[in-house]
Amino acid sequence: MAALPLATAEVCDANSNPIIAGELRALPPIFKIYGRRQVFAGPVATVKVFEDNVLVRELLQEKGHGRVLVVDGGGSVRCALLGGNLAQLAQINGWVGIVVNGCIRDVDEINGCDVGVRALNSHPMKSGKKGAGEKRVPVTIEGTRICDGEWLYADADGILISRTELTV
Numbered sequence: 001m002a003a004l005p006l007a008t009a010e011v012c013d014a015n016s017n018p019i020i021a022g023e024l025r026a027l028p029p030i031f032k033i034y035g036r037r038q039v040f041a042g043p044v045a046t047v048k049v050f051e052d053n054v055l056v057r058e059l060l061q062e063k064g065h066g067r068v069l070v071v072d073g074g075g076s077v078r079c080a081l082l083g084g085n086l087a088q089l090a091q092i093n094g095w096v097g098i099v100v101n102g103c104i105r106d107v108d109e110i111n112g113c114d115v116g117v118r119a120l121n122s123h124p125m126k127s128g129k130k131g132a133g134e135k136r137v138p139v140t141i142e143g144t145r146i147c148d149g150e151w152l153y154a155d156a157d158g159i160l161i162s163r164t165e166l167t168v
């Protein structure tokens with residue numbers, strides 16, 4: 001499943017009604033851009049964790065089939081939920097992007113991977129490994145709700161969440 005690289009600004013200009021209806025939402029501009037893919041889009045898989053990345057690894061071990069993993073890490077900037085090994089796993093398994101409401105580490109390695117990564121910042125410490133959290137639940141990142149199966153569009157201007165796949 002290869003999603004079209006739609007420009008997020010054009011999508012917003014062409015979709016005022018879905019924006020009013022809440023079917024198209026923008027994530028707040030809190031993310032830094034990492035990874036080789038600056039532009040990526042795909043269906044979302046969600047995971048909600050807090051300072052523990054076992055479920056992140058479990059999801060990235062699945063075939064991505066062009067999906068984007070949205071990790072709601074509660075905005076913690078006290079450890080990293082994603083590193084170079086997991087980013088490589090994502091690339092091998094066909095995930096196109098990973099958006100982390102939290103931190104990452106091994107930034108140089110991640111910037112060499114053919115995935116798009118957005119995160120709040122980097123942190124050198126690893127996370128806990130107990131496996132706490134929930135997969136495929138609705139998450140809310142800074143007031144923007146994201147459900148498993150919705151579509152995410154990211155480019156240099158920002159990140160959009162759409163209830164359905166967008167067409168040109």
Ligand SMILES: O=C([O-])CC(=O)C(=O)O
Pocket residue numbers: 053080081082083084085086087105106126127
């Ligand atoms: O396993 C972790 O905690 C994250 C990490 O460092 C990696 O993916 O390389």
